[in-house]
Amino acid sequence: SQTIHQWPATLVQPVGSPLSLECTVEGTSNPNLYWYRQAAGRGLQLLFYSVGIGQISSEVPQNLSASRPQDRQFILSSKKLLLSDSGFYLCAWSGSGAEKLFFGSGTQLSVL
Amino acid sequence: GNSVTQMEGPVTLSEEAFLTINCTYTATGYPSLFWYVQYPGEGLQLLLKATKADDKGSNKGFEATYRKETTSFHLEKGSVQVSDSAVYFCALRIGGATNKLIFGTGTLLAVQP
Numbered sequence: 693s694q695t696i697h698q699w700p701a702t703l704v705q706p707v708g709s710p711l712s713l714e715c716t717v718e719g720t721s722n723p724n725l726y727w728y729r730q731a732a733g734r735g736l737q738l739l740f741y742s743v744g745i746g747q748i749s750s751e752v753p754q755n756l757s758a759s760r761p762q763d764r765q766f767i768l769s770s771k772k773l774l775l776s777d778s779g780f781y782l783c784a785w786s787g788s789g790a791e792k793l794f795f796g797s798g799t800q801l802s803v804l
Numbered sequence: 805g806n807s808v809t810q811m812e813g814p815v816t817l818s819e820e821a822f823l824t825i826n827c828t829y830t831a832t833g834y835p836s837l838f839w840y841v842q843y844p845g846e847g848l849q850l851l852l853k854a855t856k857a858d859d860k861g862s863n864k865g866f867e868a869t870y871r872k873e874t875t876s877f878h879l880e881k882g883s884v885q886v887s888d889s890a891v892y893f894c895a896l897r898i899g900g901a902t903n904k905l906i907f908g909t910g911t912l913l914a915v916q917p
Binding site for chain 2: 698738796
């Protein structure tokens, strides 16, 4: 069966520090991968999606970047965190053409 | 543009009460519509979906009907339980291979015994 792992579960970082959140998927090949952010009082915002290794599409301009070094690995990064980067980050995957997304358990990021 | 609007929460109900969470959408073309649920401390999971007008999605006693004429996809359940307490997200899917979902802001449901 397919599983998705996301870590860490919680993270507290000072403003200006770097960020690296990792997401891996097991039990499937060539998944579409997604990073969403859930800010307090707001809906889920799609940040990045990837349909293949090295292929990253950015949905909104921001202080973050994403990379896909391997087929089932998706990394969310920042060189210098801002206060506004605080939020709940969710990784998700889907099969190509499938309508169902499978979400990880999320990372609560607090930038202080 | 494409967007989803859902009723603000929190919605507080007593056990066995009837639930309605409103969701309306704006979209070009004919989107698929979804309800996702997020239980405390967990990621989102698909609750139900409908892919064309007049389809009814149902799961775990929840149901929602795709109403093209009113551009709505309201979530209903006849008798809620404490275990239904969660955040519910309405979403639409833009067509194409990337399977991008646009989510609403989420509605917190709190069911009291």
